[in-house]
Amino acid sequence: MDQVTSQPISPITGRIARTTPWHQRRRTRRIAHAALVYVLVVPGAVLFTIPLLWMLSTALKDPKQIFVFPPQWIPNPVMWSNFPRGWNDFLPFNTFLINSLIITTSNIIGNLISCSLAAFAFARLRARGKNFLFMLVLGTMLLPQEVTVIPQYVLFTRLGWNDSWLPLMVPPWFGWPFFIFLLRQFFMGIPRELDEAARLDGASSWRILWNVILPLSKPALATVVIFGFIGNWNNFLYPLIYIRSMDKQVLAVALNMFRGAYGNANYQYMMAVSLLVLLPVLLVFFFGQRLFVRGIALTGIKG
Amino acid sequence: MSATTAPTRPRKGFSLRQREEIDFYLFIGLWLIGFILFTGGPILASLAFSFTNWTGLTTQEWVGLENYRQLLFDDKLFWIATRNTFFYSLGSVILGTLGALFVAILLNQKLPGTTLMRVLYYIPSIASGVAVSILWIWLFNPQVGLVNYLLSLVGIPGPPWLASQQWALPALIIKSTWAIGANMIILLAGLQAVPTSLYEAAKIDGAHPWDEFFNVTIPMISPVLFYVLVISTIASFQILTDVLVMTQGGPGTATLVYVYYIYQNAFQYLKMGYASALAWILFAIILALTLLQLWGSKKWVYYEDPGT
Numbered sequence: 010m011d012q013v014t015s016q017p018i019s020p021i022t023g024r025i026a027r028t029t030p031w032h033q034r035r036r037t038r039r040i041a042h043a044a045l046v047y048v049l050v051v052p053g054a055v056l057f058t059i060p061l062l063w064m065l066s067t068a069l070k071d072p073k074q075i076f077v078f079p080p081q082w083i084p085n086p087v088m089w090s091n092f093p094r095g096w097n098d099f100l101p102f103n104t105f106l107i108n109s110l111i112i113t114t115s116n117i118i119g120n121l122i123s124c125s126l127a128a129f130a131f132a133r134l135r136a137r138g139k140n141f142l143f144m145l146v147l148g149t150m151l152l153p154q155e156v157t158v159i160p161q162y163v164l165f166t167r168l169g170w171n172d173s174w175l176p177l178m179v180p181p182w183f184g185w186p187f188f189i190f191l192l193r194q195f196f197m198g199i200p201r202e203l204d205e206a207a208r209l210d211g212a213s214s215w216r217i218l219w220n221v222i223l224p225l226s227k228p229a230l231a232t233v234v235i236f237g238f239i240g241n242w243n244n245f246l247y248p249l250i251y252i253r254s255m256d257k258q259v260l261a262v263a264l265n266m267f268r269g270a271y272g273n274a275n276y277q278y279m280m281a282v283s284l285l286v287l288l289p290v291l292l293v294f295f296f297g298q299r300l301f302v303r304g305i306a307l308t309g310i311k312g
Numbered sequence: 313m314s315a316t317t318a319p320t321r322p323r324k325g326f327s328l329r330q331r332e333e334i335d336f337y338l339f340i341g342l343w344l345i346g347f348i349l350f351t352g353g354p355i356l357a358s359l360a361f362s363f364t365n366w367t368g369l370t371t372q373e374w375v376g377l378e379n380y381r382q383l384l385f386d387d388k389l390f391w392i393a394t395r396n397t398f399f400y401s402l403g404s405v406i407l408g409t410l411g412a413l414f415v416a417i418l419l420n421q422k423l424p425g426t427t428l429m430r431v432l433y434y435i436p437s438i439a440s441g442v443a444v445s446i447l448w449i450w451l452f453n454p455q456v457g458l459v460n461y462l463l464s465l466v467g468i469p470g471p472p473w474l475a476s477q478q479w480a481l482p483a484l485i486i487k488s489t490w491a492i493g494a495n496m497i498i499l500l501a502g503l504q505a506v507p508t509s510l511y512e513a514a515k516i517d518g519a520h521p522w523d524e525f526f527n528v529t530i531p532m533i534s535p536v537l538f539y540v541l542v543i544s545t546i547a548s549f550q551i552l553t554d555v556l557v558m559t560q561g562g563p564g565t566a567t568l569v570y571v572y573y574i575y576q577n578a579f580q581y582l583k584m585g586y587a588s589a590l591a592w593i594l595f596a597i598i599l600a601l602t603l604l605q606l607w608g609s610k611k612w613v614y615y616e617d618p619g620t
Contacts, residue, residue, distance in 0.1 A: 043423050050418045054432040057490065061439065063458050064447050078456050079464075127343040135329070136336035142344070149351050153550055153598060155571055155591045159578050160354035160361065183346020214335040243441030245553045250579055261442045265557050268446050276450055283443035294438045 068092070068281035075276050088277065095278030096285060099271050104256055105263040112177055112259060113241040119182035120237050121230065127184050128192030129218045133204065143193075150186040154246075162250060172253045177244070181237075188233050195229035196222055235297045239290055260286050361588035372585065379589035390590070392565045393573040394597075396481060400569060401548040403485035408544050412495035413537070417529070419496070420503040430500070437493035445557035448487045449474065459486075474559055480566040484554055495540045502536030503529070531614040538613045542605055549598055570594055 062082075067075060068091055069084040096102045130136075131143050165176040203225075204217040212220070223230070245261045252258055258266075264286055272279045326334065337344075362379055366372035383390045415433055419426045436444075451458045452473040460470030471479040506529065514524045530537070552571045555561060561568040561576070574594070578587035 046418050046421060046423060047425075050415065050429055053415065054429050057436055057493075058432050059458065060447060060451055060490065061435070063451065067450065076456050078461070080456060080458060080461050123342040123346070126339040126341075130336045130339035134332050134336040134339065136333040139336065142340065145347065145352075146343075149347065151546065151598075151602065152351070152355070153546075153571075153591070153595055155550070155574050156358055156595050157351055157354040159574075159584055159588050159591060160357035161350060162578070163357070163361075163584065164349075164354065180346060180350045182342065183350060184343035189343060214332070214339065218339075239438065239440065243553075245442055245556070246575075249556070264442045264446065268449075268557070272446070272449075279446060280450065283446045287439055287441075287443040290438060290441075291435070294435070 064280050064284055067276055068284050070277050072275075072277060091277045091281040092285065095275070095281040099278070100263055100267055101255070102260070102263065102282065102285075105258055105260045108174075108257060109242060109260040112174055113238060115178055116181035116241045117234055117237040119178075120185055120188055121233060123182055123184040124188040124192055124233065125218065125223065125226075125230075127189045128196055129214070129222060131189065131193045132196035133201075133217075133222075134214065146186045146189050150190060158246070158250075165251070171251060172257065173251070174257065176251045177247050177259075181241075185237075188236070191232060192226070192229050195226055199225050231297050235293055238293050242290055358588045358591060361585050362592050363589075364585040366585040367582050375585070379586050380593070383586070383589060383593070389565065389568065389573060393568045393570045396566075396568055397549060397551075397570040400481055400485060400488075400551060401545060403482070404488040404548045404551075405541065405544045407485065407489045408492050408495060408548075409537070409541055411489055412492040412499055412540065415492065416496045416499035416503055417525075420500055430496070433496055434493035437491040437495075440491065442553060442557050445487075445554050448483075448490075448554075449558055452483050475563060477563055477566045480559055480563060484551070484558070484567060487554060487558075488548070488551075495544065498540055499533065499536060502533040506532040534609075534613040535615060538605070538609050542602055545601055545605065546598055549594065549601075 063080075066082055066084055069087050069089065070091075071084070071086055071088050074081060074084065127146075131139065131146070161176070165171065168175075170176050199222060204212075204221050207217050207221050243261055244259075245265070248259045248262045249265075252262065264283060267282060268279060361372075363374060363376055364372040365375045365378070419430050419433070452460075454460060454470070454472035454475060457470075457473070459473065463470040473479050473483040510528050510532065511524060514528050519527070550571050551569055552575065555567055555569055555572045556575070559567040561572050570590075571594070574587050574590045577583045577590060
């Protein structure tokens, strides 16, 4: 590696002066390095951002401006009216919005309760059969939902739950393996002395969970809320299979119906409505981002 | 809480230990009931269905291994769906993992603007579901779509993507790489956990950045990389929403993927028995791939503390 050259002695220090080539000089190297990183990373970031900007741009365009090639970025005129028209004039999206909100909220609450309870038991309570049951939790995490979707459909149909929200809303109250695992990992990280002190004071397991563990677990609970929101909001297969009536339909399926019925001729409305459906997901992410990223890192690494 | 300080406080005749055990089963009760009703029970039922010719309309008859024989030997679509799924999985997992690793390494530096860059790369992985599938239909529009416009800027005539037998599946792979942000975050967390002392030691030993990457970075993050690989593989085998919304398996059978084929059999043709057999084969494939990766991982995944 090293070039064998005559090495001049520095007059000040008496040491061998470094006549290092430019690419090894520290400052220059740092700048070159930073430049290289930006050159590699910025175009990708732009490329990754373009689709959502393009979505917004299309949503605000006049139909005449849409099928123009090369594409134009700035809508002219800016058609804000695309949003209310797309939302109201074709399908009753307000109804779908309310339905999606009810189902999503209920499912998140159900998940929080059932999964915290189970996670606490797996993290803190000693009992026979615990390891085996925890293996079941892990096992079902890996199980593709396709294996259970068909027999569940048969079961729910037998129960007369077809075309109702029950198939979507009942199971979340009975836990979700991934969230149980996530919360359990987090609970394990909370010092055991805290709840042992409470237990010696005579606190029951319920009290310990409620007063000691949960207040310390906000990042993990936020992760459950955010994942739960995104998962339920985007859930497509279940409502597609179970819900027939228009007045019970949810946003995800309704959006696809909208695409099928009116999409090809109305890209501006399709993008406007899609953007509105996507917006809550982006908002939830922005508000929960800090907690959320910490939660992912935790499960990703400790897993 | 109370003034009692007695270390053991038997209640209603139960010892503290028994009390704890009762609590355990009360606390996991909801999950356990749910597991039996919505997962465990259905799994057994599904296995049983897969040995019948049940169609949801007719009465069911036990046909033994007939469904499995039929799909392995008589069903061309099964093999097409399997091949398409492997192709999609290979493409999306390789691009998704390498892409995420590449971006994570570049963004794992203290340079101005990297936080913004991380957010920009991460947002698309949050944006998911039907809305995004619809967005990509528009992006892949053969005449005025943005993808072909960008290609035309560098002088490449874009294919008709979703309308083309040849390009529809690659289009879905391209769409999937838009969501590498989630993997990137996990890998970033892994990279940040690598002790800087290792890099300093490597520097003192005169290691080239390249050696540093292959002999320090990769071994140290290999458990995280392995996790990403397994999770991505499992997820890629279950692609469904994109196909339901963007292509419906077409054109022809170009994007007929495995889960979509299950969906068609179960909910369009009502061949519940046959679809259950398909689902079990999928489970077997995923399990085999996961075990294969686990086995392969012994050769390249480095665990610092073999005790854990």
